[in-house]
Amino acid sequence: MSAFASPVHSPLNASRLYKDNCQSCHGVDRLGGMEPALFPENLSRLRKNKAINVISHGRAATQMPAFAKKLSKQQNASLVDYIYTAPKTMPKWDLADIKASHIQHFQQNKLPNTPQFDADPMNLFIVVELGDHSATLLNGDTFTPITRFKTRRALHGGPKYSPDGRFVYFASRDGWISKYDIYNMKVISEVRAGINTRNLAVSSDGKYAIVGNYLPHSIVILDTNTLEPIKVVKVSDKKGISSRVSAVYNAPPRNSFIIALKDVKEAWEIPYKNNADFSIKRISTQDYLDDFFFDPAYKNLIGSSREKHNGEVIDLDAGKK
Ligand code: HEC
Incomplete structure (x- = not known):
C-alpha cells in the first residue's frame, strides 16, 4: 500500500464498503427492507463489539453472511463506525413510501x-x-399452543387486539406493522410505517391504528381494515422543533389517541371520532415527559419529568397543568 492510500476510517471509504457489501440486503442508505435497517436507533440494543462479531462471523441460521475472509479488521471497524453514526439528513419515509x-x-x-x-x-x-x-397462539383454558408463526424481526410495544378479538396487530423495530387474523391463523396485511418505530395503538372502535416513530420523526394513522395509511404527520412543536415519538396510546373514554413526545415539551391528543382530518390538540407540558400514564377516567395525564425528581399532572380537557 502506498503511503498516500486513503485512510481506512474515512467515511467515504465506509460508505463505499457499505454499498459494495451490505446494501443489497440492508437497503439503499441503510434503510433496510426485508433485512434490518442499520441506523443507531435500530442498533440501540446491539453493542458495537457484538456488531463487529456479527459482521465477521455472520449470524447462524439467518441470511447474514460472514465477512471475516472478505473484509479486514479495519474495514469491519470502519463499517461499524459508519452504521452507528446518524446520517447527516433525516432519512425520508413519507406517505408515498408507506x-x-x-x-x-x-x-x-x-x-x-x-x-x-x-x-x-x-x-x-x-x-x-x-x-x-x-x-405462539395459546388456548387460555388449557395453555396449549394452537399454532406458532413467524413475525417480523424485533417486535416493539406488545401486540394490540381488535375489539372483537379476531385480529392482532404487531409493530416491529424497523417499522413493519402486521395484521394477523387469529381466526384463520394468517398474516393478512402488512405495511412499513416507519424506519424505527416505538409502538402502535388501536382505537376503541377498532377502525384506526396509530404508529409512533423515532425515525423519521412522525406519527402514522392507518386504516385497520387494510393497513393502508390515512395520514402521516411530521412531529414538531409549535416552534417547529422536531421530535421523536416516545409512545402512542389509546384513551378509550376520550375516543382519542395520546402521543408522548420525546424531545419537546408537548404531548398531543388526536380525537378519532368527529375529527375526519385527525387534527391535533397540542398540550404544553412544564418539562420533557419521560413516561406517563393516565388516571382510570383518562381525565388526567400523570407524567414523570426527565430532569427533576417530580412529576406533573395535566388536565387533558383543559390541556394544562
Ligand atoms: C445476504 C444478505 C445480507 C448481507 C449481504 C449483509 N447482511 Fe447484515 N444481516 C442480514 C440479515 C438477514 C440480518 C438479520 C439476522 C437476524 O435475523 O438476526 C443481518 C443482521 C445484521 C446486523 C445485526 C443487526 C441487529 O439488529 O442485530 C448487522 C450489524 C449487520 N447485519 C451488518 C451488516 C454489514 C455491515 C454488512 C456488509 C458488510 C451486512 N450486514 C451484509 C443480511 C445481510
Whole structure:
C-alpha cells in the first residue's frame, strides 16, 4: 500500500464498503427492507463489539453472511463506525413510501369469520418470542399452543387486539406493522410505517391504528381494515422543533389517541371520532415527559419529568397543568 492510500476510517471509504457489501440486503442508505435497517436507533440494543462479531462471523441460521475472509479488521471497524453514526439528513419515509410498502397477503372478506380451531375465541393468548422472531397462539383454558408463526424481526410495544378479538396487530423495530387474523391463523396485511418505530395503538372502535416513530420523526394513522395509511404527520412543536415519538396510546373514554413526545415539551391528543382530518390538540407540558400514564377516567395525564425528581399532572380537557 502506498503511503498516500486513503485512510481506512474515512467515511467515504465506509460508505463505499457499505454499498459494495451490505446494501443489497440492508437497503439503499441503510434503510433496510426485508433485512434490518442499520441506523443507531435500530442498533440501540446491539453493542458495537457484538456488531463487529456479527459482521465477521455472520449470524447462524439467518441470511447474514460472514465477512471475516472478505473484509479486514479495519474495514469491519470502519463499517461499524459508519452504521452507528446518524446520517447527516433525516432519512425520508413519507406517505408515498408507506403506500408503496403495503402488502395484502389475503383478502379478509374471503376468509371465514369463525375460528378455524377448537378453543374459546375470547380466551386466547399470544406469546411473543423475541429470540427467533415468532409468536405462539395459546388456548387460555388449557395453555396449549394452537399454532406458532413467524413475525417480523424485533417486535416493539406488545401486540394490540381488535375489539372483537379476531385480529392482532404487531409493530416491529424497523417499522413493519402486521395484521394477523387469529381466526384463520394468517398474516393478512402488512405495511412499513416507519424506519424505527416505538409502538402502535388501536382505537376503541377498532377502525384506526396509530404508529409512533423515532425515525423519521412522525406519527402514522392507518386504516385497520387494510393497513393502508390515512395520514402521516411530521412531529414538531409549535416552534417547529422536531421530535421523536416516545409512545402512542389509546384513551378509550376520550375516543382519542395520546402521543408522548420525546424531545419537546408537548404531548398531543388526536380525537378519532368527529375529527375526519385527525387534527391535533397540542398540550404544553412544564418539562420533557419521560413516561406517563393516565388516571382510570383518562381525565388526567400523570407524567414523570426527565430532569427533576417530580412529576406533573395535566388536565387533558383543559390541556394544562
Ligand atoms: C445476504 C444478505 C445480507 C448481507 C449481504 C449483509 N447482511 Fe447484515 N444481516 C442480514 C440479515 C438477514 C440480518 C438479520 C439476522 C437476524 O435475523 O438476526 C443481518 C443482521 C445484521 C446486523 C445485526 C443487526 C441487529 O439488529 O442485530 C448487522 C450489524 C449487520 N447485519 C451488518 C451488516 C454489514 C455491515 C454488512 C456488509 C458488510 C451486512 N450486514 C451484509 C443480511 C445481510
